[in-house]
Amino acid sequence: MVRKWLGVTIVSCILVVLALSGCSSSTDNNAGNSPETAGTNEPAGNSGGNNAGSGEKVTITLLNAQDNGIRDKFLPDVIKKKFEEANPNITLEIISVPYEQFDSKMNTMVAGGTPPDVWSHWGQSGFVDYNVRDMVLDLTPYMSQFNNPNISQATLDIYKVGDKQMGIPLNVYSSMIFYNKAIFEKAGVTVENYKPGDAAWTWEKLTELAKSVSKDYGKPSAIYGFTYGMGEHLLTYSWDWGLxxxxxxxxxxxxDKADLTDPKIVDSTKFFQDLIFKDKIMPTGAVLDSISKIGDPILTGKVAMSLVGSWAMGGFKETNTKFGVLPLPTGPAGTSTPFIYADPLMISSKSKNPDAAWKLVQFMTSPEMQLEMTKETGYPPADSVAYEEWFKQYSDLTDIQYLEEVNTAAIEKGKESPNHLIAGYGDITSFMLNEQQPIFNKEEDPAGVLEKMNPKFQKLLDEIKQKAGK
Structure with missing residues (x-):
């Protein structure tokens, strides 16, 4: 089967969300449904072996990756409660595991013949990997009943493979640098609102800013100036170094080809290694894991700035912490390239109750639940009307005009996270996290380590293709 993957078209499609037009999708037959009625109509297809419409009780599962308690509370307290009230013949079982265990839990469930009925990009793997493995149900037969006109056709098209609808967008996250205002105020340091793409806002400038608030490196009293929370390994560092x-x-x-000896990835890896051992503004992975056990380090005041996705705003809202934002710095290549995470809900191709699973997807992406989700969690929705409300709730915590400027530019200039677009990404991540340890834990020369890694990485890439029959 020939598949057309997502690529750079994601960015242009997501811009439709930012237009906040509320334009109608061509699949809005039930656009007026409330969360109490959304998904209660009979589906257009795929009913074999499914009793969701017969009155017989069925159970469906939703696999979730834990996220510091925000989504973990919203799913059972709001989604499960209201969905089961609206669909008394369906029981929703929510399975929550730590992020780093999401892929292994998914693989175990699939191997055992009990895959989750519904899930999203909540682990290391993503949409393309799931589709390559034929794990995702074609939702096209259901789309005549899709009930949210505020999720435009262009946004829906992000998750089309050919002419098949394989997922429904739930959230659209940008990335930016978030900082704890109290730390900078206490240090008497003023943070400038740089324009996105400003050539003066460089990684060197960020390093200087982080040094101004860092103290007691390696001690229990330490404040670390910066953490890099986008991507989990060195393969994501080099975008703005030109690779x-x-x-x-x-x-x-x-x-197809391992490229770990390219001078651009060597230089970018060396730069981030220096943030730990030379500049002393970024903790080692072990230290970050340790300080994270008491809570999000930027919220507890252990970290001043972090490059992370806009899901971080949920934590600021929950703790009522005042924060600021900055665009990504300009790199040596003269670019500033944020990550974009567009998360869809997907249904298992092996689901025993696909109609019931579709009702859940319909429910979670309805206009009312998209609005309630952003109000309860602080997460940005895929719904353009609810997206307007996303900014408003932070008016007491940050400069929302500047936040909107930085967020909009992040979408315009951003690139979809590779974990959504590359098959075998979970295996790639595990490999990288293991093999890069000498660089970030032992301060070994990046060039030498990367040269040793390259043939092993090529072997892994070849194995991923072979497993997929490519």
């Missing part, structure tokens, strides 16, 4: 190792794979879902 994306995954670039050749975006069209097909598979990376």
């Amino acid at each position: 994306d190792v995954f670039d050749s794979g975006y069209a097909t879902g598979f990376v």
Whole structure:
């Protein structure tokens, strides 16, 4: 089967959300449904072996990756409660596991013949990997009943493979640098609101700013100036040094050639290694894990700035912490490239109750639940009307005009996270996290370590293709 993967078209499609037009999708037959009635109509297809419409009780599962308690509370307290009230013949079982265990839990459930009925991009793997493995149900037969006109057709098209609808957008996250205002105020340091793409806002400038608030490095009293929370390994560092190792794979879902000896990835890796050992503004992975056990380090005051996705705003809202934002710095290549995470809900191709699962997807993406989700969690929705409300709730915590400027630019200039677009990304991540340890834990020379890694990385890429029959 020939598949057309998502690639750079994601960015232009997501811009439709930011237009806040509320334009109607061509699949809005039930646009007026409330969360109490959304998903209660009979589906258009896929009913074999499914009793969701017969009155017989069925159970469906939703696999969730834990996220510091925000989504973990919203799913059972709001989604489960209201969905079961609206659908008394369906029981929703929510399975929550730590983020780093999401892929292994998914694989265990699939191997055992009991895959989750519904899930999203909540682990290391993503949409393309799931589709390559034929794990995702074609939702096209259900789309005549899709009930949210505020999720435009262009946004829905992000999750089309050919002419098949394989997922429904739930959230659209940008990335930016968030900082704890209290730390900078206490240090008497003023943070400038740089324009997105400003050539003066460089990684060197960020390092200087982080040094101004860092103290007691390595001690229990330490405040670390910066953490890099986007991507989990060195393959995501080099975009603004002029290299994306995954670039050749975006069209097909598979990376053909290992490229770890390129001077650009060596230079970018060295830069981030220096933030730990030379500049002393970023903790080692072990230290970050330790200080994270008491809570999000930027919320507890252990970290001043973090490059992370806009889901971080849920934590600021929950703790009523005042924060500021900054665009990503400009790199040596003269670019500033944020990550974008567009998360869809997907249904298992092996679901025993696909109609009931569709009702859940319909319910969670309805206009009312999209609005309630952003109000309860602080997460940005895929719904353009609810997206307007997303900014408003932070008016007491940050400069929302500047937040909107930085967020909009992040979407315009951003690139979808490679974990959504590359097959075998979970295996790639595990490999990288293990093999890069000498660089970030022992301060070994990046060039030498990367040279040793390269043939092993090539072998892994070849194995990923072979497993997929490519």
